[in-house]
């Protein structure tokens with residue numbers, strides 16, 4: 170028995186059908202609702218028992234079409250503005266299929282797939298102003314990329330051998346510094362590394378949600394005076410709440426002054442660096458010791474795809490290398506060149522995430538990605554302008570990049586904060602449930618905010634107008650008690 174198709178010709182027909190259906194789905198998206206709630210009978214189908222005998226490839230595909238494809242969270246759609254979720258691309262999806270079909274083991278092996286990953290890392294390093302000799306690796310997402318960056322920081326800047334001794338020893342407390350707007354990955358990372366959440370000093374921000382650098386400097390010095398060992402500064406390029414970016418050049422200077430590692434979380438905001446127009450927002454990124462960013466958010470690659478770049482490739486390798494008898498390189502043969510990627514992170518067996526980036530850059534060139542990013546920033550500005558021009562809409566934060574936080578706030582009434590929060594939550598849920606648009610929510614200075622994040626390459630200016638119009642119409646409906 171094997172697991173290839175019993176009838177290759179029939180399978181070929183089915184495989185072509187899968188591609189055709191997929192492309193039909195992508196080209197018909199704009200006419201579909203952004204999201205649809207799942208009917209109970211569909212949900213119940215997921216309780217079916219473990220199949221011991223299969224029903225065949227065609228039936229499995231039909232179940233995908235009936236049960237899965239109609240009910241994702243909607244991020245393929247031009248009017249999806251929630252969280253930070255890219256649309257993906259058709260070419261990226263096809264490249265993922267090719268990567269799966271080729272199925273190379275991406276620990277290294279120095280064959281073509283490894284050279285693809287190394288080349289893409291060099292290209293991305295160049296786009297981010299990193300030196301050619303910088304190292305890096307592709308990982309699942311920004312959270313993992315940031316974790317790896319901070320791990321290299323810890324293992325490089327501690328005064329003892331953290332890999333050998335761990336942190337269960339007496340001695341100075343290792344501390345790191347970011348802002349109160351730092352994304353939630355940082356908490357998970359310091360907990361996982363055994364540093365503990367208290368080691369992460371969350372420094373307040375200014376009115377524009379950028380970390381307050383004088384306070385950070387004082388905290389570093391106070392910690393050192395108290396016998397602690399500061400080792401790393403975390404800067405953010407593009408915070409998830411409002412799209413603010415820390416003054417990264419000033420943070421780089423502070424890190425240099427205080428001899429700390431400088432790590433930047435550029436999950437989506439790093440992309441601004443690729444644009445001549447937007448680069449000033451995140452200038453200083455090129456001075457980071459390590460930079461984490463996603464390709465699957467503003468880079469429009471299908472999930473999953475992120476990378477971390479590390480200026481000192483040797484430090485990167487020294488933080489993770491773990492030789493083993495069964496992985497010993499040879500001068501010749503398949504393992505010549507060793508397993509470089511196994512020595513740059515946690516994963517040994519890895520998929521071929523770099524192929525979709527390599528093919529996309531070859532097909533479209535960096536410039537088209539830059540234009541898509543600039544377009545999204547224009548759309549965010551457009552929405553901000555519509556909000557500012559309307560008496561019943563209120564912007565809740567500056568819009569430096571691609572995130573807009575706002576609420577419905579009827580000018581001729583004076584609802585209290587609790588009422589405004591409830592009204593806007595109801596507006597958001599009706600927008601989503603009717604499939605009109607999918608923004609998400611956050612809290613800005615204690616106010617419930619409708620949050621629209623623009624990272625979709627399919628979004629048009631008309632979608633922005635539609636979002637503003639829908640919020641106004643539903644806002645009216647909610648405040649006058651109409652509708653469901």
Ligand SMILES: *Cc1c(COP(=O)(O)O)cnc(C)c1O
Nearest residue numbers: 253310311312352407409436463
């Ligand atoms: C999304 C995000 C992350 C986490 O990245 P994932 O790819 O979701 O793991 C980290 N930081 C910021 C600012 C983000 O927006």
